Amino acid sequence: MSTAREGFGRAAVFEAPNAPFAIRRYPLRPAGPGEVLVRVGMSTICRSDIHSYQGRRPSPCPGILGHEIVGRVVEVGQGIEADLRGDPVRVGTRITWTEYFHHGACYHRDVLDMPQKCRGLEKYGHESADRPPHLIGGFADHCYVQPGTGILCLPEDLSDEEAAPLNCGVATMAAVTEAAQIRLGDAVVIQGLGLLGLYGAALAKARGARLVVGIDPVAWRRDLAARFGADLTLDAALPARDLVEQVRAACRPDGADAVIEVCGNPDVIASGAAMLRAGGCYVLAGVVTPQADAVLDFNLVLRRCLTLRGVHNYHPRHLVEALDFVVSQRARFPFRELVDARYALEEIDRAFADAAACRVLRAAIVP
Ligand SMILES: [Zn+2]
Numbered sequence: 001m002s003t004a005r006e007g008f009g010r011a012a013v014f015e016a017p018n019a020p021f022a023i024r025r026y027p028l029r030p031a032g033p034g035e036v037l038v039r040v041g042m043s044t045i046c047r048s049d050i051h052s053y054q055g056r057r058p059s060p061c062p063g064i065l066g067h068e069i070v071g072r073v074v075e076v077g078q079g080i081e082a083d084l085r086g087d088p089v090r091v092g093t094r095i096t097w098t099e100y101f102h103h104g105a106c107y108h109r110d111v112l113d114m115p116q117k118c119r120g121l122e123k124y125g126h127e128s129a130d131r132p133p134h135l136i137g138g139f140a141d142h143c144y145v146q147p148g149t150g151i152l153c154l155p156e157d158l159s160d161e162e163a164a165p166l167n168c169g170v171a172t173m174a175a176v177t178e179a180a181q182i183r184l185g186d187a188v189v190i191q192g193l194g195l196l197g198l199y200g201a202a203l204a205k206a207r208g209a210r211l212v213v214g215i216d217p218v219a220w221r222r223d224l225a226a227r228f229g230a231d232l233t234l235d236a237a238l239p240a241r242d243l244v245e246q247v248r249a250a251c252r253p254d255g256a257d258a259v260i261e262v263c264g265n266p267d268v269i270a271s272g273a274a275m276l277r278a279g280g281c282y283v284l285a286g287v288v289t290p291q292a293d294a295v296l297d298f299n300l301v302l303r304r305c306l307t308l309r310g311v312h313n314y315h316p317r318h319l320v321e322a323l324d325f326v327v328s329q330r331a332r333f334p335f336r337e338l339v340d341a342r343y344a345l346e347e348i349d350r351a352f353a354d355a356a357a358c359r360v361l362r363a364a365i366v367p
Contacts, residue, residue, distance in 0.1 A: 010367070011140030012348040013129055014063045017055030021348045022062075026134035031077035034147030035133075036089065038071035042160035043138030044339055045355045045363045046168055047194065047264075048288065049125065053352055056289060060128040066138020066365065067099040067125035070154065070163045074142070083151045084320055096167045096323075098150040098316055099124055116313035122146070139348060141367040150316035152323055161339035162326055164364060165195060170322035173199040173262075175314035176285045177207055180258040184208035187251035189275050190230070192263025192286055193221040195338060195362055198228040200260055202333045205229035206325060213247055213256070216263070218358070228333050236263070240271040247275040254278060262286040266294035273300055273308075281307040288312070339364050 009028050012021040031037040043066040052059035059065070073093045083089055102109065102118035109115040125137040133144040145151060154163050173196055182188055188204040190197045193216035201212045206229075214230035216222050222233035232250055234243055248255050254277035261272055264286040273282055273296060301308060326335055341360040343351035345367040355363040 009135045009140055009142035010345065011064045011129065011135060011137070012345050012365070014053060014059070014065050015061055017053060017061075021139070021352075023346060024062075024129075026129070026140075028135075028142060029133060031075040031144065032133075033078040034080060035077035036073055036080055036095070036145040036151065037075040037077075038069075038095065038143045038145055039074050040069055040071040040138060040141055040143055040367050041094070042070050042164045042339075043365045043367070044068040044164040045351060045365065050352065050356050051289065052126075054356070059126055062129040063125075063127065064129050064135065064137025064140050065125045066140075067123060068164045068166075068168045069124065069138040069143060070094065070096050070160050071143060077147075079147075080151075083153045084316055085152070087153045089151055089153065094154045094156065094163075095145075096152050096154060096163055096319070097124075097145050098171075098314075098319055099167050100313065101146040101148040103148055114315070116315060139345065139365050139367070141345065150319060152319055154323070155327060158327060158330075159336055160366075161336045161364065162330060164339060165199070165362065166322045166326060167319055169195045170199050170326060171314045171318040172196065172285065172311070173203050174318040174321040174325065176200060176260055176262070176283050176311045177203040178318070179309045179311050180204075180260055180281050180283045182207040182209055182258055185210045186257035187211040187213070187255075189213045189215065189247055189251070189256045189259040189272070191215050191236070191259065191261045191268050191272055192265075193218070193225045193230070193233070194262065196262040196285065197221075197260075198225060198338065200262060201225055201229040202329060202335075203325060204258075204260075206329055211251065213250060215243060215268075221361075224361075236268070240268075244271050244274045251275070251277070256280060258283070260285065264288065266292040269294040270296050273306060276304065276306055279305045279307075281309065283309045283311055285311045338362050342366050 008025040108117040214225040217236040259272045339362045351363040
């Protein structure tokens with residue numbers, strides 16, 4: 001908290017795609033009404049941060065990237081008393097929060113119960129650093145948690161490595177596995193065994209799946225998936241027809257109850273649909289960039305009575321569920337190992353290079 005006393009916060013500023021980050025100082029002011037000032041303990045580099053950095057998705061420059069943030073409360077603004085569950089938010093409390101914030105009543109929140117789709121929604125790590133209070137991203141030593149954010153207090157014995165992915169990967173997969181309607185005894189296929197897929201495998205098991213099949217082209221990720229609940233893993237480099245055949249043979253008698261796409265490649269959608277049993281459910285959660293065009297015989301969807309769903313972001317309840325899931329299942333699954341590299345704020349260029357090249361699973365910035 002030394003910099004708070006000195007009156008400034010330090011941030012790694014994203015000034016242009018694919019250019020080195022610049023370490024800059026921004027003035028710290030008292031937390032305003034509905035705000036919480038946090039000293040950042042850890043922020044992990046998400047695949048979407050890498051997409052922003054590479055210029056593959058629009059993100060303002062200068063900006064402060066990073067939304068998977070864990071930190072300790074430095075100052076509580078007027079009107080903030082409790083977290084999503086009613087636990088007190090005080091100076092010194094360790095918290096995470098929803099990756100987005102919104103500006104009050106709207107149709108999506110009040111009628112549809114989808115606050116994650118509110119008009120005017122803003123996201124941590126996606127705002128201009130020129131706009132006060134400047135510090136609303138994770139790759140900085142302080143962050144102003146904004147009004148309209150769902151805050152969640154963290155148990156002290158949960159490590160930063162276990163806590164940082166909660167508000168992105170884990171909460172998203174809580175929403176995805178809910179949408180997939182996984183029930184006791186189900187057979188579930190997961191296309192893509194990155195961070196989302198690994199949490200997805202563990203969540204499917206925790207929801208009672210009898211069989212989880214993971215598909216990925218990277219051998220070490222398939223090996224890791226076995227420790228996160230995958231009973232069978234298949235090499236995504238196999239011909240699509242072989243993959244469908246092997247999944248259908250494993251998921252007797254009629255195919256998988258649910259298929260989850262978290263690999264980001266629209267080419268897998270046709271084979272994913274072909275793996276499902278009659279009445280099965282397909283959830284798309286990885287094809288997050290536009291132009292994810294795919295060819296699919298929709299007669300198959302009709303004839304097999306399939307459900308096709310998209311999931312993007314999550315409801316605040318999924319953040320609460322994500323925390324409860326990790327706390328209750330951390331002895332069964334090695335969540336802590338998923339965040340496998342730490343970097344100082346000044347080392348952020350190396351961290352992004354390592355993350356982009358998949359040399360690490362989840363890189364963490366420790367400012
Ligand atoms: Zn993320």
